[in-house]
Amino acid sequence: MTIRLMLEEVFKTEGLPEFTFVPPPNxxxxxxxxxxxxxxxxxxxxxxxxxxxxxxxxxxxxxxxxxxxxxxxxxxxxxxxxxxxxxxxxxxxxxxxxxxxxxxxxxxxxxxxxxxxxxxxxxxxxxxxxxxxxxxxxxxxxxxxxxxxxxxxxxxIAPGTSADINKLIESGCERLNIKIRGSDAIYAETRGDYWLTQQICRSICTATNVMSTQDETREIEFSIEDVRNRVVDQLRSAYYSAVKEFCRGQRFRPKNDPYFKLLRAVGQQQSSVVDLTEMANALPEVRGSINNIKERRLQVLIDGKPAVARSFYYNAETKTFAIEDPALFYFVKHLDWNQLRQDCGFREHDGEDFEFEIAISFAGENRPLASFINESLQTLDVPVFYDEQYEANYRGKTWSKQFAEIFGTKSRYVLCILDKYYAAKIWPTFEKEQFVPRVATESVFPVFLDDTKFVGIPHDIIGMKFRFDPTDANDADWPARATKEIVYKLIDKLSE
Structure with a gap:
C-alpha cells in the first residue's frame, strides 16, 4: 500500500529531510x-x-x-x-x-x-x-x-555532485509518485546546493498541483525561468527589506552606493563566501567601492543594523564576507538591480567609481583637526582618505605615486587644510600640486586657518575659514565648531 505523504514532508526547506537526505561522500x-x-x-x-x-x-x-x-x-x-x-x-x-x-x-x-x-x-x-x-x-x-x-x-562538505542531486530528486519523486522531466536543469540551476534543490523541486510541484503523493504515476514538466521567478517572488517579503538596508548603508545619501556595488558583485560569484581583498584585486570596476568600506565601514554597518546582521556576516580581520542563508544568496543572485537601485533612492551613476568621497590634505601640525574631521565623516558613513588609516594598504609602495592618484583621480573631492605650516612642508606641497588642477572643476574644498596665500588656489575661492590653534589649551570648543563649520557643510555638499 502506498503511503500518502504531504509535499512539505518530502521536499523539505526547513528541518531535517527524512526522505530526501543525501549523505556526502565522507x-x-x-x-x-x-x-x-x-x-x-x-x-x-x-x-x-x-x-x-x-x-x-x-x-x-x-x-x-x-x-x-x-x-x-x-x-x-x-x-x-x-x-x-x-x-x-x-x-x-x-x-x-x-x-x-x-x-x-x-x-x-x-x-x-x-x-x-x-x-x-x-x-x-x-x-x-x-x-x-x-x-x-x-x-x-x-x-x-x-x-x-x-x-x-x-x-x-562540498556541494553535491550531479549524481547526488539526481538522487535527491529521484528520492522525492518516488515518494510523491511523480516523474520530473528535464530534471538535469535543476542541477544546472542549483549547482549542487541541497537546500535550493529542495526549494526548486517544491516550487515545481506546487506549480503543477502536486501537493501530496499521487494516486497514479504522473509526469510533470517545468520551465526553470518560471520556477526561478516563483522562488524569488516567494523570498521577496522575507529578504528585500534587509537587502535594501544593507545597500543604503549606515546613513543614506543618494551617491553613497558602495554597499550596493559590493552586494551586486557578490551576487555574481559562485560562492556565497568571498574574500573582499581578493575580490577587490580581481574586479577593478568595484575595487574602489570595496576598499573604502572593507576596513571599517562595513563592520560598523552590520553591527549597527540588526536586520543586516541577521542576514550578512563579515570578519574585518580576515576580510571574509558571507551570505550564510542559501535562500538569501539565491535571492541576491537573481535580483533586479536596476529596480533595487531605484527603490534605494540612488541617483544614476556618473560612470566614475571613486575610492574615496573625500581625501584630506594637511600639515602634521594640524593632525588633530584632520583626525577629528576624518572620524566625524566616517561616523556619518563617508569614505575618507586619511593617511594614518591606510598606511598598511600602501606598505611597500611609494607615497608619491599613491598620493598622485589619491588626490588626483581616486577621490571625488579634496579637503585641504591650509595655513603657514602647510605652505612650508614638502609633502603637503606635493599633494597640492596633484589637486590644484581640480580647482577649476569645483572639487577642492579649502579650509583656511590663516591668511597664507597659495599658488593655484584663487584668493576669492569660496572656502571655509576656521580658527584652530593646536597649542591653545583654552580652546576646548573647537571640535563642536569644526562639526558645525566644516563637517556639516561637507555633508550638505555630498548630499546634493
Whole structure:
C-alpha cells in the first residue's frame, strides 16, 4: 500500500529531510569522529552544502545517551551556554553551530578546550566539541590554537555532485509518485546546493498541483525561468527589506552606493563566501567601492543594523564576507538591480567609481583637526582618505605615486587644510600640486586657518575659514565648531 505523504514532508526547506537526505561522500568518516567520545570535530563548507543537516542526521542515528547538545551562535541563550562550557570546561558533548559568529576571544577559549580534550583523550572529563562554520573555519581555528589539527577531525562538505542531486530528486519523486522531466536543469540551476534543490523541486510541484503523493504515476514538466521567478517572488517579503538596508548603508545619501556595488558583485560569484581583498584585486570596476568600506565601514554597518546582521556576516580581520542563508544568496543572485537601485533612492551613476568621497590634505601640525574631521565623516558613513588609516594598504609602495592618484583621480573631492605650516612642508606641497588642477572643476574644498596665500588656489575661492590653534589649551570648543563649520557643510555638499 502506498503511503500518502504531504509535499512539505518530502521536499523539505526547513528541518531535517527524512526522505530526501543525501549523505556526502565522507559521511561515515564524519559519523565516526562525532561518535568518538573525546575527539574534537570541525565541519566547514559554504552555505547550502548541508553541514548542519549532516550533523543533525548523524545525531538522529546515535543512541539518545550519546547525542550532543546542539548550540548555535545565532541564539543569545545558546551563546551564554557556550560561554559557560568554555569557561567551566563542562563535561558532555556539544555541537557549536555558526562558530565564526562568536567573539574572537570565545572562539579561542573553545579552541583551547578542544585542544586540551584532544591532548588528554579519555584521561580527562572534558567537553567533546563538534564545531560547524563557513569555509576555512578549520584552518582559522588551527591558527588560533596551533597543533590542534593532529588530533582533530576536520571535514569539508562540498556541494553535491550531479549524481547526488539526481538522487535527491529521484528520492522525492518516488515518494510523491511523480516523474520530473528535464530534471538535469535543476542541477544546472542549483549547482549542487541541497537546500535550493529542495526549494526548486517544491516550487515545481506546487506549480503543477502536486501537493501530496499521487494516486497514479504522473509526469510533470517545468520551465526553470518560471520556477526561478516563483522562488524569488516567494523570498521577496522575507529578504528585500534587509537587502535594501544593507545597500543604503549606515546613513543614506543618494551617491553613497558602495554597499550596493559590493552586494551586486557578490551576487555574481559562485560562492556565497568571498574574500573582499581578493575580490577587490580581481574586479577593478568595484575595487574602489570595496576598499573604502572593507576596513571599517562595513563592520560598523552590520553591527549597527540588526536586520543586516541577521542576514550578512563579515570578519574585518580576515576580510571574509558571507551570505550564510542559501535562500538569501539565491535571492541576491537573481535580483533586479536596476529596480533595487531605484527603490534605494540612488541617483544614476556618473560612470566614475571613486575610492574615496573625500581625501584630506594637511600639515602634521594640524593632525588633530584632520583626525577629528576624518572620524566625524566616517561616523556619518563617508569614505575618507586619511593617511594614518591606510598606511598598511600602501606598505611597500611609494607615497608619491599613491598620493598622485589619491588626490588626483581616486577621490571625488579634496579637503585641504591650509595655513603657514602647510605652505612650508614638502609633502603637503606635493599633494597640492596633484589637486590644484581640480580647482577649476569645483572639487577642492579649502579650509583656511590663516591668511597664507597659495599658488593655484584663487584668493576669492569660496572656502571655509576656521580658527584652530593646536597649542591653545583654552580652546576646548573647537571640535563642536569644526562639526558645525566644516563637517556639516561637507555633508550638505555630498548630499546634493
Amino acid at each position: 559521511y561515515n568518516e564524519i559519523l565516526l569522529d562525532i561518535r568518538n567520545s573525546h575527539k574534537p570535530v570541525i565541519l566547514e563548507g559554504q552555505s547550502g552544502t548541508g553541514k548542519t543537516t549532516c550533523v543533525r542526521h548523524i545525531l538522529a542515528e546515535l543512541n539518545p545517551e550519546n547525542k550532543p547538545e546542539y548550540l548555535t551562535a545565532r541564539n543569545p541563550v545558546h551563546v551564554s551556554r557556550i560561554e559557560k562550557v568554555a569557561r567551566e570546561q563542562t563535561p558532555g558533548q556539544f555541537v557549536v553551530d555558526d562558530f565564526h559568529r562568536l567573539a574572537t576571544d570565545l572562539q579561542e577559549n573553545l579552541a583551547n578546550v578542544a585542544k586540551l580534550a584532544a591532548d588528554l583523550g579519555t584521561d580527562a572529563n572534558l567537553p567533546k566539541l563538534v564545531i560547524i562554520g563557513i569555509n576555512q573555519i578549520g584552518s582559522d581555528l588551527i591558527q588560533l590554537v596551533p597543533d590542534i589539527a593532529k588530533r582533530t577531525g576536520i571535514h569539508k
